[in-house]
Amino acid sequence: MTLLDVITKASASTEPHTSQADHPIVLNTDDIFFNLKPEVENPNPTSLVNPLTGWGISQTDAKFIDLSKKFYTKLNRNLKDIHNFNKEEFIGILNPFLEKIKEKGRIFIGVDPNDTGYTSVLLEKVGFLIGRDVLSLVLEACISLEIWELLEVLIVNGLVDHSCYPNLVVNIAAKKQSDLLCLCVKHARNLGSVELLCILKYFLCPPKDSYVSMVNVRKEWESQALLAIEKAKLGKKSRLAKEASILLMVAYDGFLDPELCLHYLLASNNVDEVILSSLLGKLVGKELMNLIRYLGKWFEKV
Template sequence: MSLLQVITKASAESQSLGSPSEYPIVLDPDSIFANLKPKLDDPNPISAAIPLCGWQISQTDSELIELGKKFSAKLKKKLKNPVKFDKVEFLGMVNQFLEKIREKVGVSVGVDSSNDGYTRVLFEKVGEYMGKDVAGLVLDACLVLEVWELVGALIANGLVSNSCYEDLVAKIVAKRRTELLCMCVRYASDLGSSELVMILKYFLSPSKDAYASIVEVRKEWESQALLAAEKASDKSLSGKKLSMAKEAAVLLMVAYDGFSSAELCLHYLLVSKNVDEVILSSAISKLNGKEMVSLLRYLGKWLKKYERFPQAGPCHKASTTLGLKACDWVPKLEDVLKCTGVVLDENYSALVLHPEFHEELRSINKVVGSLTLEARLCCSVANVADKLKAEV
């Protein structure tokens, strides 16, 4: 069957979205295109479409697809009776499946199978070869068996389909797995409005039973802030690295001090490039009064921080150079102002008409006014500097 015939057939067949794909993995294009040849001995070079023949996927791809089908069938059968299906057996199945994939594609893992993080490393190295259908099934099994570390691995490695996130976020919220919600914000490529509403409500009005997991996120930020302070006073560092460490220490101090544990989780939401502004605006419009006040208070804290510490700024190199990963997730002033603008644009009438918002609005207005004045002065100085440079 030619490539054109495959495309035509796929377009003509009205398959349901839930039906398994004939090619559930990303195929190797090099081996396919290398075998394609004109169907006619003397094709017309000016023809808009030249029929081709020789369409055939590689043997490796065929074997990977077959592996996925067998694994899916076995896992589906096990999930029909989850009472007799435990975490140990599941991990054994997944490891065996991923090891077979590793052998087919010839990838080295570099970690012993006895290592606690072995399965996570396998996901990182060969997870992309599973295919979205198999990955979705593995995710379902992880949720049923509550294998949360693998849920995190699937999210972090981009193996969760966008269509799965609404159900996934709801289940994570129900189980109070704060660290996984933060990972969804960081790694999900296209969160919808319903998912963002659940995430915002979870962080802005956290329940008592979520406190323990939220505190764990705080501990991560605290650990990074302390590490930055150590780096800043490390006498073995010098020059650019020491300067970078000091900048990172200031930045993480600003991001950590004065914020509640739940507010630290909101940092990820402001920084994430995966959150669409229009969808965020829609999600914010669905917050209740208490949640809106909490969001305004959080944004106000950031504005006051940047007013007080104007030297604090992005320090992304510290993430790779000094191991201060949290530096990548500290909101810039632009991020804070953008979110503040979204809140005000979407809810201006309600914010003005309801007195419970007035105190926060006055506070924000005062800080923004101060920042605006400072920005104007900086612009004036910059203009003078440019003119002096031009004259020189």
């Protein structure tokens, strides 16, 4: 079967892709291409195509693939029976998997296994070696089991695949995790209009139970403002730090917790004039009133 036949067959398939890929990690191409050699001793220099031999997966990549497949199969089986699967059991299979990845990749962690946050550090350090399929399944487990600290690691370190964000944003909003929505806005690239509208509506008319998680957002603003003030007192760049501290306080004073979250969205690179215009056109009633009230606070500060 030619490459064209393979592509044509895959394109014609209407069945959804539900199984794990044969190569669930990004292969090390240096090891692969280095071993490629012409099939014939003296290839025709005028030929557009010359057969090559020696293609093979490195031993390290093969180990990563084997580890990933076993972990994926086990976790997928447990998630199908989520009511009999808990956080402790998940961590119990996640940590050994991450530790094996760490060993194979020869990565130094520098954190004792008994320390709080050990799993978060492991995931942060070795996450880039884990394939998309496996990370997406870990993401699903974090949401289902409400392990927010690990979900934060995935978002902040860019380990969430772009295709996962539509469902992720909806699920986070449903779970009323406002601080994680802010992290999505800050760290995700090219969020779609559906996700942005969901976030905008959420911050304009937040559910009653969502204010608890917004406290973390206010604390973040406070810590950044205090840090800027401290920097304003020191160093050659004190003028720049002073200006930054003033801007932070302007953006902080007088704004409610949901409005502080709204700062992140409207200042995001995900939102341009065209997208913003489209989003505003889909707001109604109380959403529009709250937006006008929010913008009015900015006008008062000008």
